[in-house]
Amino acid sequence: MRNQKALVQGKTGKNRPLVCSRDAFVLRQKNIKAKVNKNVLEDIMNLTKILAVAALAIAPVAAQAQNLTARDASSIQNFFLDEGSDVELLEDNVGDPQLNVIHYGSEFTIFFYGCHDNTNCDSIQFYSGYATDGGVRLKTVNTFNAEKRWVRAYVGDSGSTKLEMDLYMGDGGINADDFAETVGLWSRLMGDFEEVIGYN
Template structure:
């Protein structure tokens, strides 16, 4: 019975992946990033950051995050994204713990801001052509693993 369920789930997964590959997620098209999160069922909102570039505010499994757009020309035609999450100064991690966490990571970086908040970032270059929905799923999976790892390191 398990193999039948697994086979059915695998077939649906492949079918979903096949239709998703036709779509691209592009930093040059902020609506494609917003649509990705809406398709996930994650509350998301397209807004402007403090310099007029687009950004997407997202809430995903209890974590508030922002996707910033970079490499923009006149606040449009951006070529890269940055996943970002901030944690209050009450979220403790020692400087050596922060350095150790960073040293163990391939993706993502964390630092302490002057006001004591902890910042977590992960940059992605999409270029003008974007990345497939399948690849963006992998990119977002990496980000969520980075978030989970960092949150586990906070006391």
């Protein structure tokens, strides 16, 4: 047998080389290895796709679990506690949650709204009241409201002056960083208002 190969008559009538048994074994092993490698690569790619889809599905749930929500007053209370603030969780006059907060020297109250059976609320209101006894002119308050966004000021029937800011939190709530920005905005505007009304 020349070069360990022989010629056989193919189905098409052309001469084809007949590979000896050793060469056939080596070729078969190469084909098996190539097929295995291809299958492993496909399995890895499929597993990667599955993990990616799972990560996308889990990520929003994990992010939502860390959000602050009006549905859980303790999540907002814990935010202020983590900031080193003094905060007390109470109930308002209709039984809804209420937070009394002292945050970096500023005192204010957070009321909860859109509640169902005094729980599962959907929004909050930052509130600060000042016993100005009618000493603040309505024009001063109107000018402040015209110049400032986000908050509203008004003079109550007793002559006290009040400042409020509402925040809708919905079902999913907001993350701690955005809430911190909101608290910072409220604190700055509250300071601006106290300066305008001459509150010390």
